[in-house]
Amino acid sequence: MVRHEQVVLFILAVVIGMLGGGSAVLFRETITFFQEIALEAQYDRLDDIYAKFAWWQIVASTTIGGLLVGLLTWKFIPGRRVHGVADVVEANALKDGQMNLRTGVLSALSSAISIGAGASVGREGPVVHLGATLGAWVAAKLHLGPSLARTLLGCGVAATVAASFNAPIAGWFFALEVVVGHYALGASAPVVIASVAGTMVSRGYFGDYPAFIISSRDVASFLEFPAFALLGVISAAVAIVFMKSVVGVRTAMERSTVPIWLQPAIGGLIVGLIAIAFPQVLGVGYAATDDALREDLSLTMLFALLGLKLIATAISLGCGFGGGVFSPSLFLGAMLGGAFGVLATLANPELSSGVGAYTIVGMGAVAGAVLGAPISTILMIFELTNDYALTVAVMVATIVSTLITRYQFGHSYFAWQLEQRGLNVREGHEQRILRDVKVANVMARDTVAVDQAAPMAEVREKLGASVYGTLFVIDREGGLHGTITLADLAETAFDTELDFIINAQDVARLHPPMLEIDQDLGFAMRSMQTSGEDHIAVVEDAISLHLVGVIHQRDVMMAYRRAILAARGEETDAG
Numbered sequence: 001m002v003r004h005e006q007v008v009l010f011i012l013a014v015v016i017g018m019l020g021g022g023s024a025v026l027f028r029e030t031i032t033f034f035q036e037i038a039l040e041a042q043y044d045r046l047d048d049i050y051a052k053f054a055w056w057q058i059v060a061s062t063t064i065g066g067l068l069v070g071l072l073t074w075k076f077i078p079g080r081r082v083h084g085v086a087d088v089v090e091a092n093a094l095k096d097g098q099m100n101l102r103t104g105v106l107s108a109l110s111s112a113i114s115i116g117a118g119a120s121v122g123r124e125g126p127v128v129h130l131g132a133t134l135g136a137w138v139a140a141k142l143h144l145g146p147s148l149a150r151t152l153l154g155c156g157v158a159a160t161v162a163a164s165f166n167a168p169i170a171g172w173f174f175a176l177e178v179v180v181g182h183y184a185l186g187a188s189a190p191v192v193i194a195s196v197a198g199t200m201v202s203r204g205y206f207g208d209y210p211a212f213i214i215s216s217r218d219v220a221s222f223l224e225f226p227a228f229a230l231l232g233v234i235s236a237a238v239a240i241v242f243m244k245s246v247v248g249v250r251t252a253m254e255r256s257t258v259p260i261w262l263q264p265a266i267g268g269l270i271v272g273l274i275a276i277a278f279p280q281v282l283g284v285g286y287a288a289t290d291d292a293l294r295e296d297l298s299l300t301m302l303f304a305l306l307g308l309k310l311i312a313t314a315i316s317l318g319c320g321f322g323g324g325v326f327s328p329s330l331f332l333g334a335m336l337g338g339a340f341g342v343l344a345t346l347a348n349p350e351l352s353s354g355v356g357a358y359t360i361v362g363m364g365a366v367a368g369a370v371l372g373a374p375i376s377t378i379l380m381i382f383e384l385t386n387d388y389a390l391t392v393a394v395m396v397a398t399i400v401s402t403l404i405t406r407y408q409f410g411h412s413y414f415a416w417q418l419e420q421r422g423l424n425v426r427e428g429h430e431q432r433i434l435r436d437v438k439v440a441n442v443m444a445r446d447t448v449a450v451d452q453a454a455p456m457a458e459v460r461e462k463l464g465a466s467v468y469g470t471l472f473v474i475d476r477e478g479g480l481h482g483t484i485t486l487a488d489l490a491e492t493a494f495d496t497e498l499d500f501i502i503n504a505q506d507v508a509r510l511h512p513p514m515l516e517i518d519q520d521l522g523f524a525m526r527s528m529q530t531s532g533e534d535h536i537a538v539v540e541d542a543i544s545l546h547l548v549g550v551i552h553q554r555d556v557m558m559a560y561r562r563a564i565l566a567a568r569g570e571e572t573d574a575g
Contacts (some may be wrong), residue, residue: 122284130160240409
């Protein structure tokens, strides 16, 4: 029988899914609103704008848009940066699913202005952050626990991705693969429901159309798969260059004396100048991606747009524009795959599946490597193409590119962003478990203590009675003064000639490692690792140093194991 809590969770998943789908629709319409103000251009179709505007108007749009984004970010957004997918990953791994609604809305607004003004960034990252924020906001309003809060956060992510691409399966797996971090049924089931709900909202508004219109492509021969693997290798190189370019620009901006609020305007000026000759680099670039899929671009244009889009996106993101990396990754992959396909077809027309097939494979390979999400990327391509044979080719290239990228660069672009802030979310789940268990729940009361004035005969007697070989020295008020082990006694362990001269405080090791009763298991494990001690005293607080117990390494490891098993059960049962 389905429990009452599960029914409530599924209802909340539907609500979050509808909110996420609605936020994706609203975000796209907001982009269109700003784009019509800046460029009076149809969304995603910016490469024909010179029929209406002079070159200086395009440059003015990206520059003024950058200035607005810079001022908005500098004045109103915490950290003076636009938040994105990396912050969602951090909230799930390290903040128990807690996010700030105001920050989410302002970041979405900054990103909408950025894309509307022509910055070379993606729209999916900002809407993922907005959807996650809405999920976290609902969880906070209902005072839900950390596990449910993280689940609803994942529901928001799934709904927005699914709504953006009309791909519910990909939205589901993206949320689990990138944000939630596991596939347990308890978390997976509500995420599925939210993903479907978000898709239905998007289809109800925009119609049942995928993000890209991709015709069916057949793989000519299995002898072609080495070429797909080679494309995966080259895609990894492009992904790494792309991410390192963003890193380089961001580092240069941080080291410069240019004010934070002015940096996006400088980036906008440069992007606008690039767009004078190549307007395809403006915005999300889906129009040019569609052109590549239709095989309408020449080899020269494919290579040119590959290089210039990489530069324009690195400058846009590095200089502080709001936006994501998903759309640019698809753009770069399409240009790379198209160019590779042209050359492969020229080399061996009989074994080539066509330029369009390589374009699709390139999109998956570059995007999967940048996002660190090969499974959801592969599933997205499958949903868009409904072509099993071509999806197998995408699998080969995407796995190859992802493995190489992880070895050479790191887990993903989002992981790099968090590492720049000194965070390691790959250990986040473990850290969260350790933080939830307190020293008070693990410590033992089997302390063997001796007064600091105790004679050596008493010290030897009590040390021998300690089953773990540690004696705690306390003062008259019960405060920890030091510790004594057999190694601390050294030559006085069996030599009684000095007993009338020295006592416990003379042989004690002063300032020993200690733990406070309200500290967590993670702190205890780090203290044991740093000090090399298997048994550490527990005090009431750092002021009184009143000895209340001892924590043993074996008990710490057992408590950690129990917490891991409980967390797995929680993930499976979801509340």
